[in-house]
Amino acid sequence: xxxxxxxDQLKTAVENAYAACKDLxxxxxxxxxxxxxxxDSGLFGISVCLPDGRVISVxxxxxxxxxxxxxxxxxxxxxxxxxxxxxxLEKIGADATGLPFNSIFAILLENDHPSTPLVNAGAIAACxxxxxxxxxxxxxxxxxxxxxxxxxxxxxxxxxLYQSESATNFQNRSIAWLLRDxxxxxxxxxxxxxxxxxxxxxGVTAEQLAISAAAIAADGxxxxxxxxxxxxxxxxxxxxxxxxxxxYQHSGDWxxxxxxxxxxxxxxxxxxxxxxxxxxxxxxxxxDNAGNSxxxxxxxKHLMNSLSLNVFSNTHYELAG
Ligand SMILES: NC(=O)CC[C@H](N)C(=O)O
Numbered sequence: 001x002x003x004x005x006x007x008d009q010l011k012t013a014v015e016n017a018y019a020a021c022k023d024l025x026x027x028x029x030x031x032x033x034x035x036x037x038x039x040d041s042g043l044f045g046i047s048v049c050l051p052d053g054r055v056i057s058v059x060x061x062x063x064x065x066x067x068x069x070x071x072x073x074x075x076x077x078x079x080x081x082x083x084x085x086x087x088x089l090e091k092i093g094a095d096a097t098g099l100p101f102n103s104i105f106a107i108l109l110e111n112d113h114p115s116t117p118l119v120n121a122g123a124i125a126a127c128x129x130x131x132x133x134x135x136x137x138x139x140x141x142x143x144x145x146x147x148x149x150x151x152x153x154x155x156x157x158x159x160x161l162y163q164s165e166s167a168t169n170f171q172n173r174s175i176a177w178l179l180r181d182x183x184x185x186x187x188x189x190x191x192x193x194x195x196x197x198x199x200x201x202x203g204v205t206a207e208q209l210a211i212s213a214a215a216i217a218a219d220g221x222x223x224x225x226x227x228x229x230x231x232x233x234x235x236x237x238x239x240x241x242x243x244x245x246x247x248y249q250h251s252g253d254w255x256x257x258x259x260x261x262x263x264x265x266x267x268x269x270x271x272x273x274x275x276x277x278x279x280x281x282x283x284x285x286x287x288d289n290a291g292n293s294x295x296x297x298x299x300x301k302h303l304m305n306s307l308s309l310n311v312f313s314n315t316h317y318e319l320a321g
């Protein structure tokens with residue numbers, strides 16, 4: 001069934017989701033990264049970007065937040081662009097782990113590949129895959145350029161976050177060297193880890209993240225700049241990765257209740273994609289025990305449910321007016 005939805009209906013739904021969730025309590029800031037522990041936990045915003053480039057924003061959507069694991073989506077797109085879908089499947093994988101984002105156990109269990117570029121192991125492997133191999137600065141430029149194209153504007157490194165994370169990322173160091181031992185890194189391990197840590201420390205706004213999600217919803221075309229960033233055939237690949245592992249051990253529960261392929265980060269942002277209709281981002285720093293923002297989850301669920309939107313349903317929405 002095809003239903004139409006107007007811009008005003010969408011705007012009202014965003015405003016209602018914001019109002020319904022803004023006083024929600026629960027969760028705590030990422031405590032294992034000192035910079036994030038000290039971010040104002042009252043920040044909250046929602047942005048939705050449409051394939052025609054219009055953006056609906058409520059709340060703190062121009063605050064420069066730490067992108068953290070949401071960056072795994074952008075760099076997975078870069079790896080898909082450079083390597084193609086089949087190579088990404090063989091070199092990293094597209095599976096769920098059912099385990100936390102920094103799980104070493106997941107690597108031990110599935111030692112033929114790191115499972116998915118959307119957990120730490122696979123994201124470090126994705127950074128190792130980025131071309132040109134062996135050249136840290138050129139790889140970093142490729143990562144930032146790709147992200148800039150997706151966001152429709154440049155991300156900015158939050159140096160304090162980068163220092164904070166580099167000084168405390170002991171578990172990620174173990175992951176990088178374990179992957180190296182299994183021959184599942186495709187460049188220098190320390191370099192790949194450093195690129196991963198730097199990309200997680202990029203500062204972006206919720207509005208920029210919604211635009212990047214809308215580029216996925218619009219078959220690879222950034223709706224604000226009009227630039228075709230990646231091949232349309234890759235869009236379902238990245239959406240399937242998000243659906244499978246975007247919420248780590250809670251991915252199934254999330255899909256079941258929200259009907260939205262989405263990806264979270266410990267900076268408090270969540271991006272979601274409704275193919276053909278819109279890209280979404282909700283942001284609030286306090287997290288649940290899996291590292292997923294409590295308020296952003298509630299806001300996105302509210303928004304999806306209030307419009308009866310669900311990517312698995314037989315109802316497909318088209319934007320009118
Ligand atoms: N889930 C996340 O956002 C984790 C990202 C963080 N940089 C880490 O590696 O621990």
